[in-house]
Amino acid sequence: MYKCCIFDLDGTVLDTIASLSHSVSLAMAHFGYGPVDEEHTKKFVGDGYKKLVERALIYSGDEALVHYEEALSVYEKIFEENCLYEIKPYDGIPELLRFLKEKEIKLGILTNKNRVRAVECVETCFEPGYFDLIVGDGDGISLKPDPAGALFMAESFHVKPSECLYFGDTNTDMKTGIHAGIDTVGVTWGFRDQKELETFHPSFIIDHPEKIKHIFA
Structure with missing residues (x-):
């Protein structure tokens, strides 16, 4: 039982996919990258925000993760403001x-x-x-x-x-x-x-x- x-x-x-996609897209835009659509976001989430940011950066073209540490801080701030989005x-x-x-x-x-x-x-x-x-x-x-x-x-x-x-x-x-x-x-x-x-x-x-x-x- x-x-x-x-x-x-x-x-x-x-x-929550809209809030996650919206937030990670805003974080990528900070570095001049394009948005991360919901379908890709679905593949990137599930293992914590650090993995989400890592996968989004690689997807956006930063394969060497040059912006990784800064992107973590940027994403955290953005997500704090947007976690309830839709x-x-x-x-x-x-x-x-x-x-x-x-x-x-x-x-x-x-x-x-x-x-x-x-x-x-x-x-x-x-x-x-x-x-x-x-x-x-x-x-x-x-x-x-x-x-x-x-x-x-x-x-x-x-x-x-x-x-x-x-x-x-x-x-x-x-x-x-x-x-x-x-x-x-x-x-x-x-x-x-x-x-x-x-x-x-x-x-x-x-x-x-x-x-x-x-x-x-």
Whole structure:
């Protein structure tokens, strides 16, 4: 019986691609580069903002990463001002979360996003305290795909990994959940396609949040 659900944030709970693409494009413009479209941004995110900036610079032509250190600072400032840009929950997510809360399932967010920005995004789209725990970059825990964050959350909820479900939309998420010994749910409405998720053979692959409710019946 599952007692806890841990969710990735970007691409799983919240559609944040517009804010990420907008922010990284503004950061690249600072160095005279063109915008990074949403499709490329989807491929660049998932491993923290430093990897996003690195990949965006290489895509823009700075293969030697000459501007890398400065670009990190530029992006952080820009993202602080734009992290709420056009963000919204994915269809069916609010209903799934309400359903889980009615079942008294603990709810957590595990993200590679800066924790302050993550909380800001979550509390803009949901009421403060809606999730029982939010863990992100800056909490002193290794970033995904290291399973440390998922295991920390299970321990915090006083449940075994086998009593958790982990939801995510990228290869990073699949590695995180599976390496933590947690049944993992690949979601296809996010930033990556089903083919990428299938490579890792997660316990479930779903194309809408309602498709997982049956296991809690």
